Amino acid sequence: MKIRYGEKSATSFQSMEFGKPLRINDVTIALHPAGHILGSAQVSIEYRGQRVVVTGDYKTIPDSSAQAFEIIKCDLFVTEATFGLPIFQHPSPHNEINNLLKSISKQPNRTHLVGVYSLGKAQRVMSLLREAGYDRPIFIHGALEKLCDYYSSEGINLGQLRKALVQDKETMKGAVVMAPPSALRDRWSRRLMDPIICQASGWMTIKQRAKRSGVELPLIISDHADWNELTSTIKATEADTIWVTHGREDAIVHWCKLNGKNAEPLRLQGRDEELEI
Amino acid sequence: MKRFSQLLVTLILKTSRNDKISVLSEYFKYTPDPDRGYALGALTRTLSFPGIKPTLLRTLVAEKIDQELFNLSYDYVGDLAETVSLIWPDTTPSKEKLPSITEFISDLEETSKTKLSSLISSFLDNANSDERWAMIKFATGGLRVGVSARLAKTSLAAYSGYLLEDIERVWHGLTPPYIGLFEWLDGKSDIPKIQHTRTFHPMMLANPLNTEKDFDRLDPNDFQAEWKWDGIRVQAVFDESSKRLFSRTGDDISRAFPDIVGELNGKAVLDGELLVGDNFKALPFNHLQQRLNRKSPTKIHLKNYPAFIRVYDMLFYNDDDIRDLPLQVRRQKLEDWMERVRNSRLDISEILVFDNWNRLAELRTEKADTLGHEGVMIKDLQSKYSAGRPKGPWFKWKRDPKFLDGVMMYAQRGHGRRSSFYSDYTFGIWQGNELVPVGKAYSGFTDEELVMLDKWVRNNTLNRFGPVREVRKELVVELAFDSAHESSRHKSGVALRFPRINRIRWDKPAQEADTIETIWSII
Numbered sequence: 040m041k042i043r044y045g046e047k048s049a050t051s052f053q054s055m056e057f058g059k060p061l062r063i064n065d066v067t068i069a070l071h072p073a074g075h076i077l078g079s080a081q082v083s084i085e086y087r088g089q090r091v092v093v094t095g096d097y098k099t100i101p102d103s104s105a106q107a108f109e110i111i112k113c114d115l116f117v118t119e120a121t122f123g124l125p126i127f128q129h130p131s132p133h134n135e136i137n138n139l140l141k142s143i144s145k146q147p148n149r150t151h152l153v154g155v156y157s158l159g160k161a162q163r164v165m166s167l168l169r170e171a172g173y174d175r176p177i178f179i180h181g182a183l184e185k186l187c188d189y190y191s192s193e194g195i196n197l198g199q200l201r202k203a204l205v206q207d208k209e210t211m212k213g214a215v216v217m218a219p220p221s222a223l224r225d226r227w228s229r230r231l232m233d234p235i236i237c238q239a240s241g242w243m244t245i246k247q248r249a250k251r252s253g254v255e256l257p258l259i260i261s262d263h264a265d266w267n268e269l270t271s272t273i274k275a276t277e278a279d280t281i282w283v284t285h286g287r288e289d290a291i292v293h294w295c296k297l298n299g300k301n302a303e304p305l306r307l308q309g310r311d312e313e314l315e316i
Numbered sequence: 317m318k319r320f321s322q323l324l325v326t327l328i329l330k331t332s333r334n335d336k337i338s339v340l341s342e343y344f345k346y347t348p349d350p351d352r353g354y355a356l357g358a359l360t361r362t363l364s365f366p367g368i369k370p371t372l373l374r375t376l377v378a379e380k381i382d383q384e385l386f387n388l389s390y391d392y393v394g395d396l397a398e399t400v401s402l403i404w405p406d407t408t409p410s411k412e413k414l415p416s417i418t419e420f421i422s423d424l425e426e427t428s429k430t431k432l433s434s435l436i437s438s439f440l441d442n443a444n445s446d447e448r449w450a451m452i453k454f455a456t457g458g459l460r461v462g463v464s465a466r467l468a469k470t471s472l473a474a475y476s477g478y479l480l481e482d483i484e485r486v487w488h489g490l491t492p493p494y495i496g497l498f499e500w501l502d503g504k505s506d507i508p509k510i511q512h513t514r515t516f517h518p519m520m521l522a523n524p525l526n527t528e529k530d531f532d533r534l535d536p537n538d539f540q541a542e543w544k545w546d547g548i549r550v551q552a553v554f555d556e557s558s559k560r561l562f563s564r565t566g567d568d569i570s571r572a573f574p575d576i577v578g579e580l581n582g583k584a585v586l587d588g589e590l591l592v593g594d595n596f597k598a599l600p601f602n603h604l605q606q607r608l609n610r611k612s613p614t615k616i617h618l619k620n621y622p623a624f625i626r627v628y629d630m631l632f633y634n635d636d637d638i639r640d641l642p643l644q645v646r647r648q649k650l651e652d653w654m655e656r657v658r659n660s661r662l663d664i665s666e667i668l669v670f671d672n673w674n675r676l677a678e679l680r681t682e683k684a685d686t687l688g689h690e691g692v693m694i695k696d697l698q699s700k701y702s703a704g705r706p707k708g709p710w711f712k713w714k715r716d717p718k719f720l721d722g723v724m725m726y727a728q729r730g731h732g733r734r735s736s737f738y739s740d741y742t743f744g745i746w747q748g749n750e751l752v753p754v755g756k757a758y759s760g761f762t763d764e765e766l767v768m769l770d771k772w773v774r775n776n777t778l779n780r781f782g783p784v785r786e787v788r789k790e791l792v793v794e795l796a797f798d799s800a801h802e803s804s805r806h807k808s809g810v811a812l813r814f815p816r817i818n819r820i821r822w823d824k825p826a827q828e829a830d831t832i833e834t835i836w837s838i839i
Contacts, residue, residue: 124389125403246328250462
């Protein structure tokens with residue numbers, strides 16, 4: 040949090056270990072891994088035998104750059120729904136990384152500029168590339184630096200990273216360069232020669248959307264649960280009541296009702312990230 | 317289909333024109349007949365399967381997935397083919413091979429109507445989501461992958477080394493799977509022969525004039541000028557036994573205009589503007605629209621809105637292809653021919669007399685309201701008749717637009733690149749205390765403004781009627797338009813010609829938008 044939001048982003052900090060409950064009066068609070076990014080947590084709140092779990096952002100598929108999601112059985116489950124439509128069925132991330140590697144070997148003279156959120160997505164894509172055996176240096180935008188350093192210090196293998204500098208134009212030919220999505224079409228990208236614009240995001244499922252954002256090689260790699268993960272997680276929690284927030288609530292609420300659960304949309308102001316790409 | 321789906325996925329994501337051409341050239345070069353010819357037909361929209369309609373797909377999907385979940389998804393994606401392809405449940409890969417394009421077509425054609433849905437269903441089951449998307453696009457037509465028919469033909473020229481111009485000249489006489497065309501392009505035969513008095517010939521189009529740049533370098537003595545009429549561009553193609561009228565895009569509209577077609581005599585291909593009115597006096601566009609709206613006219617329509625063509629060019633004179641002759645020679649031949657045949661439905665376009673550009677500028681505005689034209693055309697006297705929109709020989713110089721402030725009333729989703737965005741808007745103006753619609757506009761804004769407009773529509777929706785949203789009557793937009801006419805189609809009694817958004821007036825209160833009286837003063 041301090042790296043992302045600054046040393047003074049909160050007046051006091053108290054760290055909690057995963058799975059270790061904290062009791063405040065009659066309420067017991069515990070954090071459990073959400074699998075979204077390194078250290079992301081679901082919050083479980085217990086009071087007089089009733090348990091509420093608030094997921095925050097999560098995904099349930101394996102990711103070597105984050106702790107694995109845990110199913111916590113509960114009475115009220117508050118779930119995100121960023122990809123809460125049945126059209127969102129993320130393919131295997133390894134498959135997407137293979138597409139990137141194939142494109143690199145097919146066009147070895149072009150720089151592959153991959154748009155990634157600087158926290159989480161960047162490090163996930165790096166570790167996926169390393170797992171797939173890609174061992175060349177990866178060039179990064181300045182905004183990624185501190186967070187990558189932190190991930191490395193936590194033992195996540197990101198391999199050799201180098202800063203993407205103007206004078207390295209020639210060296211970056213054929214290399215993988217990573218930058219936040221906002222830098223893809225900004226002046227920053229002029230330091231690259233004839234780049235292929237890639238973007239790693241769950242939104243890339245929709246072709247017209249990828250096209251509109253000028254992405255030539257969409258990589259459907261998401262840190263949010265897709266439709267199948269959302270619905271199977273809801274089932275596994277065995278909760279009777281589901282509150283749905285963050286995205287496409289309507290479809291998940293509808294699905295819950297079809298499956299005999301109480302469900303309500305919980306709309307948070309200004310929390311739709313649809314406009315971010 | 318596998319190869320074709322890869323082609324479409326690559327094409328939709330490529331932004332550079334040259335990249336698209338090289339991808340297409342490679343496809344045409346290495347794909348066997350007749351697959352490549354059918355693919356070409358799909359890309360250029362010359363292939364269609366009338367039996368496969370969006371409702372058929374919706375019915376199929378309804379068997380697989382909850383209706384409400386489908387509707388929410390479709391509303392989100394905005395494109396039927398893409399929604400169906402993504403939402404269709406992936407089955408474990410079956411052993412059945414995906415059909416080739418040719419097998420796909422023959423299966424569709426040989427299957428009876430009752431068994432068509434189960435056939436399509438099994439095709440979709442055997443495919444992955446990209447392949448499903450490609451099959452649906454292929455079968456329903458309108459690929460929307462950022463490739464125009466022109467670009468597809470440019471790629472044919474690129475792979476074969478022949479000129480685009482030559483391909484264009486035979487194109488409309490040929491049909492999928494274009495075996496003869498590819499034989500020629502592969503260098504195995506001569507250029508295919510077409511019947512020139514039976515087929516549409518691609519039209520030559522003009523570029524808008526840039527008054528600041530173009531006049532300095534153009535000599536008025538090299539050009540002829542004519543009025544630019546507000547009708548529709550047509551091509552009359554006829555000989556002794558066949559008489560046809562084509563629209564600008566090559567659609568056969570003969571049946572809608574029996575009054576013209578019945579009078580055609582001789583053998584020629586003519587280019588001109590279709591208008592309605594008595595004694596060659598053109599009525600405003602909305603009168604012509606009465607005729608355009610129907611496939612065949614009633615007696616009353618024929619009487620009230622008699623059609624004629626104001627002819628301005630000639631492509632074939634009897635059997636002679638005269639497209640490579642200079643405009644002034646073609647014009648002379650046209651005048652001779654018109655003099656000889658004396659046709660009551662053909663009127664020759666008047667040549668305007670001017671000796672400098674300032675004089676033409678005066679002409680452009682001075683008779684605009686009495687004659688009802690929309691500006692002038694300026695054409696190089698030496699120009700050949702070349703298909704497409706070549707830069708340089710022909711210019712259009714439209715009248716300056718008029719403006720008014722309208723209030724957004726309804727919004728509808730766009731298509732293709734704009735699917736999932738509310739990009740088509742209906743605007744109204746005040747008639748007393750009530751807003752009455754005057755027209756639709758879907759252009760004139762930037763991509764950033766589109767995002768803002770879309771967001772505004774979503775946050776200010778009052779009602780939904782299918783794909784249409786009614787919005788709060790609060791957003792004012794300055795509309796630019798060419799002219800205004802009486803119209804019985806709109807509640808307001810007026811219609812705007814070519815309305816587009818000139819400026820979004822986020823700042824302006826709706827009460828200060830224009831009133832119906834303002835428009836009546838323009839008419």
